[in-house]
Structures are given as C-alpha cells and as structure tokens.
Amino acid sequence: MSRLLVQGLAGLALIAVFWSVSWLHLDPVGRHSFFGLWLGYILVVDAVVLWRRGESLLTRNPAGFVLMFVASAPLWWAFEGINQLTDNWHYLGVSHYSFLQYGLLATWNFSIVIPGVFETAELLSAFGVIRRFRHGPKLRLPGPTLVAISAFGVLMIPSMALWPRFVFPVAWMSLFLIVDPVNLALGRPSIASDLRRGDWGNVAALALGALVCGWFWEMWNFRALPKWEYTIPYLGFARVFEMPVLGYLGYLPFGLEVYAGYHFLAGWFNRLGTTSILVIEQPAGEPANRAT
Incomplete structure (x- = not known):
C-alpha cells in the first residue's frame, strides 16, 4: 500500500473518529478531540497535494x-494576548481545568494553526487556483x-487597549504589519x-487558505x-456557526500573519x-522556491 494512500486513510480515520466524539460529547476523548481532528485534516490535505504534485510539505x-x-x-498565544485587550472571544467548558492543565491543552491545540493554513494554501495552489495571482502590480515599498x-x-497595539470597541478589527493586521x-x-x-x-501568489494562497481553514x-x-x-461590537449579526458572517473577512489578513509569524x-x-x-505554483520556466 502506497504512502499516499496510508496517509490519506489515516487522516480520514482521524477526522471520522474525532469529529464524531467531539459532536457527540463522548468524554473524555470528546473534550480533547481538537488536535486529533485537525491532524487528520492536515494529513488528508497533505496527501492530496502529494497526489497532485508528487511532493508535499511533509515529504x-x-x-x-x-x-x-x-x-x-x-x-496563537500572541493572539490570545491581543484578545485580552479586545475581548472578542471566550471559551466555554474550560472552567474545570487547572491553570497548568489549561495552558498545556491550549498550547497543544494551538499547534495546528500554521500547518492547517499552510497545507490549505498549497492545496489551492496544487489545483491551479492561485495561478492568476502570480503576476500583479509591483509595489515599490522603499x-x-x-x-x-x-x-x-x-x-495598533495600544490603540486596541484604549479603544477596543472601535479598533478591534486591526487585531488581524497588526502583527503582520509589525x-x-x-x-x-x-x-x-x-x-x-x-x-x-509583483508576485501576489502567496498573498492569495495564504488569504484563501486561512479562509478555508x-x-x-x-x-x-x-x-x-x-x-x-464571539462577542463582537456592532458586527455580531448574521452568524454562520458561532462567527458573524463579516468576521470571516478577518481570516484573509490572518493568513498573512501566519506566514510572517512562522518565518x-x-x-x-x-x-x-x-x-x-x-x-x-510557479509560472512556466520559473524554478520553484523550495525549502530544503
């Protein structure tokens, strides 16, 4: 059995198991399903990219x-710090954890953010979604x-502390700009x-990848x-799941913050x-800028 098939099936199995126990609240596993669910997603997406390209982030x-x-x-802990200023989201069902337990579990769960976004960005690229963005206007940026x-x-950081009800959207831009x-x-x-x-490929791939995630x-x-x-001033209407529909726009710059933060x-x-x-995806005749 090929590596690609094993990896893909393992990822699908993780998604099936941890999605089920999470939504059915089959504790104690259900309370700790977040990492396993997202690890399954990451493995499946990586396997699809491997199938399309012959290589992937993992290989x-x-x-x-x-x-x-x-x-x-x-x-992500940096964003949790920013949320102490804006108070835009809070967690339910964590009161029984000790300070240490919460910190360890949260850190474990936060570890899937960058892999999820990067794998999805490469998935979109592998299917040609990003090709049209590779050549765009050049910005001087001296x-x-x-x-x-x-x-x-x-x-932006002190502005969120001083005027959180008005400046909270910049939470999803400030770290990238810094x-x-x-x-x-x-x-x-x-x-x-x-x-x-003039290469807007990473911008498009990361923004759309974060939105999909x-x-x-x-x-x-x-x-x-x-x-x-979520508790979002003025924009907390028309929710899709728990997120107000306009809140999904915050995922677009978040993808850029993930890229900047990782590097x-x-x-x-x-x-x-x-x-x-x-x-x-590279234009014809241009070598890929691959990490080694």
Whole structure:
C-alpha cells in the first residue's frame, strides 16, 4: 500500500473518529478531540497535494513540517494576548481545568494553526487556483515606507487597549504589519519582498487558505465542548456557526500573519526560516522556491 494512500486513510480515520466524539460529547476523548481532528485534516490535505504534485510539505521538508507545529503555539498565544485587550472571544467548558492543565491543552491545540493554513494554501495552489495571482502590480515599498508600516502596526497595539470597541478589527493586521518588514530586513521570506516583485501568489494562497481553514474551524467548533464564542461590537449579526458572517473577512489578513509569524520564529532555527516553506505554483520556466 502506497504512502499516499496510508496517509490519506489515516487522516480520514482521524477526522471520522474525532469529529464524531467531539459532536457527540463522548468524554473524555470528546473534550480533547481538537488536535486529533485537525491532524487528520492536515494529513488528508497533505496527501492530496502529494497526489497532485508528487511532493508535499511533509515529504519535501519534514523538519519544516514539524517546526510549523512548534511555531504555531506561540503565534496563537500572541493572539490570545491581543484578545485580552479586545475581548472578542471566550471559551466555554474550560472552567474545570487547572491553570497548568489549561495552558498545556491550549498550547497543544494551538499547534495546528500554521500547518492547517499552510497545507490549505498549497492545496489551492496544487489545483491551479492561485495561478492568476502570480503576476500583479509591483509595489515599490522603499525602506522608509516599511519602517512606517511596522511602526503603524506597533501603534495598533495600544490603540486596541484604549479603544477596543472601535479598533478591534486591526487585531488581524497588526502583527503582520509589525513582523513582515522585520523579516524583509533580516533576509527572511516576506510578503513585502513578493509584492516588490509583483508576485501576489502567496498573498492569495495564504488569504484563501486561512479562509478555508476558518470555515472548518468554525464548523467543527459549533457543536464541540470545550468551544469558543464571539462577542463582537456592532458586527455580531448574521452568524454562520458561532462567527458573524463579516468576521470571516478577518481570516484573509490572518493568513498573512501566519506566514510572517512562522518565518520570524523559524528564522532563529538556522536555515529553516531563510527560505519560504511554501511552494506556490510557479509560472512556466520559473524554478520553484523550495525549502530544503
């Protein structure tokens, strides 16, 4: 039996088991199903990419694949910190956990964010969805402009503390604006460097990949316990699952934040952070920028 088939079937089995026990509240497994469910999703998507391309994130860069899980938890904890300012979401069904238990379980669950988004971005690329975005307008983005962008991102943090009811949407842009120019300055992969070349492929793949993941996050969360709910000023209407419909727009810039955050953190691990981990479909005659 081929690796692709084994991996795909294993992923589907994980989804079937952990989705069922989560929504049926078959505890104690049901209360701890989030990671297993998303690991299944990641394995299935990776297998489909492998089938389409002959390679995938897991087969092409095993160390980077593991590092995605490692980097994901601190990245999402940063968003949990921002949520202390905006109070846009809260968790139900976690009161019986001790402080240590909650921290460990949350960290374990947060580790799937980056892998989920990156795998989905490559899936969209593998089916040609991103091809049309590879050639777009080139943005100059000189050094002083990038410094101003990063400074603006920094200013967003205290603004959320001072005016959370009005400024809360910038939670899904601030870290990207801060970190992406830093990545460029440090010679790491960045969206700014892509846009200077007129390559909007990563922007499209990451934004759409995060949106697809957002749909599954919200769907699988809907009947789960523990779960999260939203308290969003002015925009808390027309909910799709627990998320107000306009809230899904936040997933688009979130995909860029995931990319910037990963390469900022991975950059401290030697060469793993110096080459883009993603392979977005290349135009004819252009070599893929593959991580090794």
